[in-house]
Amino acid sequence: MWNNLWTSLGITPIDALWVVISSFGIYLVFFLMVRGFGQRALASWSTLDKAIVIALGSVLGRVILGYTPTLAAGIIGLATMFVMLRLEGYLRRSKRGAYLTSKPILLMAGEQVLSGALRRARIQDDELYFKLRQAGIRNFSEVSLVILEPTGDVSVLRRGKQIDPVLLRRIEDRALIPKELLIPE
Numbered sequence: 001m002w003n004n005l006w007t008s009l010g011i012t013p014i015d016a017l018w019v020v021i022s023s024f025g026i027y028l029v030f031f032l033m034v035r036g037f038g039q040r041a042l043a044s045w046s047t048l049d050k051a052i053v054i055a056l057g058s059v060l061g062r063v064i065l066g067y068t069p070t071l072a073a074g075i076i077g078l079a080t081m082f083v084m085l086r087l088e089g090y091l092r093r094s095k096r097g098a099y100l101t102s103k104p105i106l107l108m109a110g111e112q113v114l115s116g117a118l119r120r121a122r123i124q125d126d127e128l129y130f131k132l133r134q135a136g137i138r139n140f141s142e143v144s145l146v147i148l149e150p151t152g153d154v155s156v157l158r159r160g161k162q163i164d165p166v167l168l169r170r171i172e173d174r175a176l177i178p179k180e181l182l183i184p185e
Contacts, residue, residue, distance in 0.1 A: 010070035019073050022064045023080035030060075031088075035102065037122075101150050106173040108146035110181060117173065121148045132156060144181050147171065 011019075061069075064077040092101060105121045107114055107128060118128065128146065135156035137143055144157040145168075157163060162183040168174050 011072040011076075015066060015073065016076050018066065019064060019076045020080050022066070023077045024084065026060050026064055027081060027084045104150060104168075104171050105148040106145065106171050106176060107148055107154070108140075108143055109173070109176045110145075110178045111140040111143060112176070113140075114173065114176065117148075123148065128154075145177065 061077075065073045105117050107117050107121065107123065113125070113128065118125065131146070131154040132143070135158075137156060137158070142158055144159045144163060145155075146157070147155045149155055159181070163181055164183050165174075165185055168177070168182075
């Protein structure tokens with residue numbers, strides 16, 4: 001009976017196990033590569049970046065599903081990926097979850113562009129200027145803070161109102177932020 005079930009599904013139990021192992025391996029390698037390349041790896045893609053991602057998706061799907069993709073293998077691979085997403089979400093909420101999430105990077109503090117932070121974040125000056133223009137900044141004196149978020153997005157905070165320090169709690173270079181920009185603690 002079980003042999004007929006597996007034959008009908010077009011996959012053997014050992015092949016199903018390999019789909020799970022491949023899915024887990026690809027997820028882990030992808031996670032490590034994104035962490036290694038920084039949060040900018042998934043932010044604002046060019047047309048070429050999008051084409052490469054589509055090609056990578058095809059390659060990764062082939063790796064996960066094996067030589068003869070079947071509906072059963074696709075379902076097993078997809079289910080494994082969703083289980084991994086759920087597990088990652090659970091781990092992020094745990095005490096050690098901070099290790100799974102990139103920290104925000106302070107790119108500008110007041111009018112000062114932090115060149116070392118730009119290098120760490122792999123952001124060119126021109127990309128920073130583009131983000132400032134997108135935020136409607138016409139002059140560096142209008143900037144309170146610019147932060148590269150863990151998602152790869154860039155937040156531009158304008159001068160005018162002081163910032164609650166709680167909003168900046170995971171930023172490592174908080175000491176570089178001028179005190180007059182912050183609500184006193």
